[in-house]
Amino acid sequence: MITPASETYLLTRAEQPGSHTIEVFKRLGGYAAIEKVLKQGISRSDVTTEVKNSGLRGRGGAGFPTGLKWTFMPDPEKDPRTRYMAVNADESEPGTCKDRVLMREDPHGLIEGCLLAAYAMQLSAVYIYVRGEYRVPYDRLQAAIDEARAANLVGENILGTDFSCEIHMHKGAGAYICGEETGLMESLEGKRGHPRPKPPFPAGFGLWGQPTTVNNVESIFNVPFIINKGAQWFRGMGTEASPGNFLCGISGHVNRPGIYEVPLGISAETILNEYAGGVWKGRKLKGWFPGGSSTGILPAEMISTAMDHDSIKGVGSMFGTGAMIILDETACTVRASRVLAHFYDHESCGQCSQCREGTQWLYQIFARIEAGKGEVGDLEALERISKQMAPGKTICALADAAAIPTLAVLRHFHDELEAHIREGCCPLRSKGEGGQSQSAQEVHA
Ligand SMILES: Cc1cc2nc3c(=O)[nH]c(=O)nc-3n(C[C@H](O)[C@H](O)[C@H](O)COP(=O)(O)O)c2cc1C
Ligand code: SF4
Structure with a gap:
């Protein structure tokens, strides 16, 4: 309903x-x-x-x-x-x-x-x-x-x-x-x-x-x-600090993706289950971005968080544009991170060295982890580079937009990233669950 x-x-x-x-x-x-x-x-x-x-x-x-x-x-x-x-x-x-x-x-x-x-x-x-x-x-x-x-x-x-x-x-x-x-x-x-x-x-x-x-x-x-x-x-709508309704675009692994008008402060879980019809194919939720890709992924356990600026900030992310992106249990967070890192690398205007070089390195490291060629020290490198890029160290916030999702995936999905490096492939694929990862050749093509 x-x-x-x-x-x-x-x-x-x-x-x-x-x-x-x-x-x-x-x-x-x-x-x-x-x-x-x-x-x-x-x-x-x-x-x-x-x-x-x-x-x-x-x-x-x-x-x-x-x-x-x-x-x-x-x-x-x-x-x-x-x-x-x-x-x-x-x-x-x-x-x-x-x-x-x-x-x-x-x-x-x-x-x-x-x-x-x-x-x-x-x-x-x-x-x-x-x-x-x-x-x-x-x-x-x-x-x-x-x-x-x-x-x-x-x-x-x-x-x-x-x-x-x-x-x-x-x-x-x-x-x-x-x-x-x-x-x-x-x-x-x-x-x-x-x-x-x-x-x-x-x-x-x-x-x-x-x-x-x-x-x-x-x-x-x-x-x-x-x-x-x-x-x-x-x-009279929304919360004290974030009044009114907002348009929540919800996309990804849901039954009814779309744009829904909801009051600020509604729980993300209500939007996912009651508006968007829940996670598709009867699968479980793995992670979700609260407000566009720049806001940093949150784990499934945090889905009851209220969708308003303070509540989302309270769990370490950002309300952003209020556009929720849902990943089901078969999604590979390394692949998702590589796709996003590619986007930010492509879109950086190149004026600031931290952003120009940093976005490129984030993409290359995620690509090699996904391709099964991750190295010991890659996760530390991702963290170090991201911290050199943000917050507020560049002319604009695009560098933050690339660094924040990287820090978030390291925080919440560290084990999965580590397993990729250790096993030399996507651990979901090796268990027969995922299979969404591309091969090394595809990544480097
Ligand atoms: C890389 C980057 C891309 C942005 N893209 C948009 C955008 O497409 N639309 C938008 O309204 N704001 C975007 N913003 C935010 C704008 O800089 C600005 O904060 C916003 O338009 C202000 O409007 P508001 O105060 O009504 O939210 C972007 C910011 C950054 C750093
Ligand atoms: S931070 Fe903004 S201004 Fe600086 S290189 Fe990146 S996109 Fe350009």
């Missing part, structure tokens, strides 16, 4: 036919929040305060409070520079595909969120940076912007007021690093997506050197609901 979230709001419109059109969106109460703000003359600072009071935390990975981030933008009275927001729709974290659903099924919801953010922070323009592979979401969003413009909701003098805001789309070209906020801005400016050292932070020196806020799609999508129904309503 599926236990529904006590109240859902993120996906309710998306379930209606034609939900991507302005007609259906308006019929279901869309654009009421921006109309309320503009027609009732609600002040810009009151909009920011409401978002701040709601306790909404960013859904892009770091969980930073959204309203607080908005207050970092300089006071326009003292700093009259042009101001922007970049909406991060690059969504490349392995296991994560929630923003795709929002943009594809409910693009006007994101546009309304952008308008409210633009009003609150006095932005001249919003840039939506969409993952290049997201063709249908991109087209739906562009069509929705066109519809909104025709309805005087985007552009000059919105709804006959003195509030004006442009919304522009930008297509990514398949680089994970362009999801990192400063890499994203570089890419938007037409340059190579190399992250910038911080400080200066985007609020002081962002797009084209102007004050800029970067927010994730789902973060911004929450805003119209908060303005319509109030911060207290929002705080």
